[in-house]
Amino acid sequence: MGGDFGPHCIVPACISCLVEHPSLHLVLVGQSELVESLIARHPGVDRARLRVEHADEIIGMNDQPALALRSKPDSSMRVGLELVRDGAVQACVSAGNSGALMALSRYVLKTLPGIDRPAMVAAVPTQSGFCHLLDLGANVDCSAEHLYQFAVMGSVTAEVLGTARPRVALLNVGTEDIKGSQQVKLAAGLLQQANGLNYIGFVEGDGLYRGEADVVVCDGFVGNVLLKSSEGLAVMIAGRIEALFRSSLAARMVGVLALPLLRRLRGELSPAQHNGASLVGLQGIVVKSHGGAGPEGFKSAIRRALLEIEEDLPRRLQSRLAEHLL
Amino acid sequence: MGGDFGPHCIVPACISCLVEHPSLHLVLVGQSELVESLIARHPGVDRARLRVEHADEIIGMNDQPALALRSKPDSSMRVGLELVRDGAVQACVSAGNSGALMALSRYVLKTLPGIDRPAMVAAVPTQSGFCHLLDLGANVDCSAEHLYQFAVMGSVTAEVLGTARPRVALLNVGTEDIKGSQQVKLAAGLLQQANGLNYIGFVEGDGLYRGEADVVVCDGFVGNVLLKSSEGLAVMIAGRIEALFRSSLAARMVGVLALPLLRRLRGELSPAQHNGASLVGLQGIVVKSHGGAGPEGFKSAIRRALLEIEEDLPRRLQSRLAEHLL
Incomplete structure (x- = not known):
């Protein structure tokens, strides 16, 4: 339910990921009526690999972490993390409020031995x-x-x-x-x-x-x-480049050729577009997608979670931490 | 004597500034033989407005501030700041070691009343x-x-x-x-x-x-x-743009037209190129030029010093600080 575009971005990203990764199973946690209606727009989805788990509450992008923790026991974020804790899923990906995700992850999943803070x-x-x-x-x-x-x-x-x-x-x-x-x-x-x-x-x-x-x-x-x-700064530079190629007729003509190339960059x-930040130091995999990311960005966050599952990141972290921690 | 290019950058920048600002007088502090030889390359310089003050020692870009303070009493940086303190000049511009410039400025010029740190x-x-x-x-x-x-x-x-x-x-x-x-x-x-x-x-x-x-x-x-x-990041983006326009024949052709425009940006x-950082909170005007700046950059630092002289920044700061400080 999180991020600037909520399930309108997340549902199509998930459906596209299911096609790309035949062994992937996804659980979409949130307001089931809305989520189901968005899924219904995509005929041919393999529903055996796409389940919807209802959660009534939504943590707002500006909610305080302490509030999210205390007063929203049925938020999509919390229910998703509880699925990780209970072993029903192997990772949680969220585009929601970062502070709340960090606080809830720490509370629901706990940190690895020896780690004070994820x-x-x-x-x-x-x-x-x-x-x-x-x-x-x-x-x-x-x-x-x-x-x-x-x-x-x-x-x-x-x-x-x-x-x-x-x-x-x-x-x-x-x-x-x-x-x-x-x-x-x-x-x-x-x-x-x-x-x-x-x-x-x-x-x-x-x-x-x-x-x-x-x-x-x-x-x-x-x-x-x-x-x-x-x-x-990256946004500002991109804006200045676009403005540069509008600054005169000659520049506009060059811009017609140059801008499509530059936009690729x-x-x-x-x-932010290298999307997917991991919360490390937890007893479970949690990936935070940038709130402003579109479907391609959210897919990249899912791929990061997949990689961490394949590599069993939390278990490997735990064994390496035992060697290194003071 | 400071910065990546020393007097080889600073001397031509100063001579060009003298031409642009007819009321400007400059004192170049450093190893006089080297500085004079660089001035001699520019015939027609108005020497009535350009004086050289000899200072034997140089503070290296990696010298520790404490060392610069204790063991180099005749560094160009220190002599320049002493000229400000003694009222012989109205501002000091340096491209040298930032930490040493901060420590020496504080020691030689002192801070304004109520200011702990410049x-x-x-x-x-x-x-x-x-x-x-x-x-x-x-x-x-x-x-x-x-x-x-x-x-x-x-x-x-x-x-x-x-x-x-x-x-x-x-x-x-x-x-x-x-x-x-x-x-x-x-x-x-x-x-x-x-x-x-x-x-x-x-x-x-x-x-x-x-x-x-x-x-x-x-x-x-x-x-x-x-x-x-x-x-x-700005350097990396500029590098990526140049690489982009070398990536194929078609891109190279567009690059011939687009790169001159982009380089202007x-x-x-x-x-860093918006050159000239002021040390504020001192009883005197000190401007730090970026060590990597070329002559145009150093000129922009001199212009900043000129503006601060015209606006009498330290005196105005002092009177406003009296209103605001706790």
């Missing part, structure tokens, strides 16, 4: 591929130990998603040892002593986009600002 | 113009009172630089009151009570680029990450 991690495109950035807004005040746990979780997630011996860096305002906030300097000390992690030191904001690390660790405040400002370049 | 502020391009962002890396651990002081300094700076009744916002991870770190929430409380400031609340990273505020306040860690990651779009 983190949100997403792939950000870089000059040489992409890097896994965490935390993305769930945890605004972080201790050095939290940053250390994020680094371990990010490293294992990157490995599981296909990067051998991922280079792990702390995001900082300089690359020299003396730079940075107290927490970052303390976290660096912890990471230097960690065995089995490929910790490469500090990376700056521009180094992240140059592809200097595979995993970049920061607190949720910094990560959220970085991700949202990058989205905002837009999807790749906006970090 | 801040670095720069204009960042947005969808509707630009916003003044501070702090940009000087102060990594900030209290709510520091953020409040930055807000006051940013507001006065924006006013002086031409924005009537600037909209002042705190950078945060959400726009609701309950969002954010402890310091940000406390700073919001202080700003809500401030008379005479046009405080509009929280802004997110994407809102900054949408132009939702004229002054955006954050701690130096967050500001530095935002600025550097934006620079990195590059300057405007990279936040």
Whole structure:
């Protein structure tokens, strides 16, 4: 029920995913009448692999997490997470309120042993591929130990998603040892002593986009600002390019040829479109789709959940955490 | 002597500025033999308005601020700041080591009454113009009172630089009151009570680029990450666009027409190119040019210093601070 477009985006995305992945089964949790009416628009759906689970309440995009937790026991988000907890499904994908999803996930699924707080991690495109950035807004005040746990979780997630011996860096305002906030300097000390992690030191904001690390660790405040400002800048640049090609007759003529090419880039370049942020550190798989994503974006979030199921991310995280945690 | 290109960039920039601004006088501080040899390449320079002041030592781009302060009494940076302190010049412009410039400025010039720490502020391009962002890396651990002081300094700076009744916002991870770190929430409380400031609340990273505020306040860690990651993303996007127009013969043909137009955008779009960050809160005018800026960039930093001299920024800041500070 979540996201800017709700089931109007999610239902067609799910139906398209069922066609692409013959072994996929989906449960759509939400107001069943609306969901069924949207499914009915697509004849030929394999209903043996698509079930609707009714949930009456909806968590609004601006509801406070505490409220979502206390006063909406029958929200689609909560019912979906309970299906994960009870083993009825293997992952939950939501386009809803991030804060509520984090709070409910932690409450319903619990964190892995040794993890204080789950983190949100997403792939950000870089000059040489992409890097896994965490935390993305769930945890605004972080201790050095939290940053250390994020680094371990990010490293294992990157490995599981296909990067051998991922280079792990702390995001900082300089690359020299003396730079940075107290927490970052303390976290660096912890990471230097960690065995089995490929910790490469500090990376700056521009180094992240140059592809200097595979995993970049920061607190949720910094990560959220970085991700949202990058989205905002990418949108602004796209807008300026369009305006440039409207600025004169000659420019318009070039634009007719150039803009279709440039629009192809837009999807790749906006970090938000690399859709699907994982909540890691939980006893279960939860993927957050960007609230503004369309059906293609939501499909990419489902694919991320599928990959994490195939790779059994939570179990692998748990065994690796046991080696690394303090 | 500072920046990636040292006097090889700065000397031609200065000579060009002298031509453009007939009332401008410049003192070039550094190794006089090298500087004179570079000036000699430009015949017809009005030497009555261009003086060279010898300073033997150079602060390296990676020197620690404390070292620069203690062991290099004759650095070009320090001698330049002492000229400001002694009233021999009205502003100092440097492309050198930011941390050293901040530490030396504070030591040589002192802060204005009531200001604990100077801040670095720069204009960042947005969808509707630009916003003044501070702090940009000087102060990594900030209290709510520091953020409040930055807000006051940013507001006065924006006013002086031409924005009537600037909209002042705190950078945060959400726009609701309950969002954010402890310091940000406390700073919001202080700003809500401030008379005479046009405080509009929280802004997110994407809102900054949408132009939702004229002054955006954050701690130096967050500001530095935002600025550097934006620079990195802008460079990456420019690189991808160039690659796109090399990707096929047809694309190359379109590129011949489109790239010259797009390159014009590059300057405007990279936040670093809007060159010239001011150190505010000092008893004197200090402008930091981006280390990687070329002669055009350095000229833009000189122009910013000229504007601050004309508007008498430090004196106006001091009188406005007296009204606003707690």
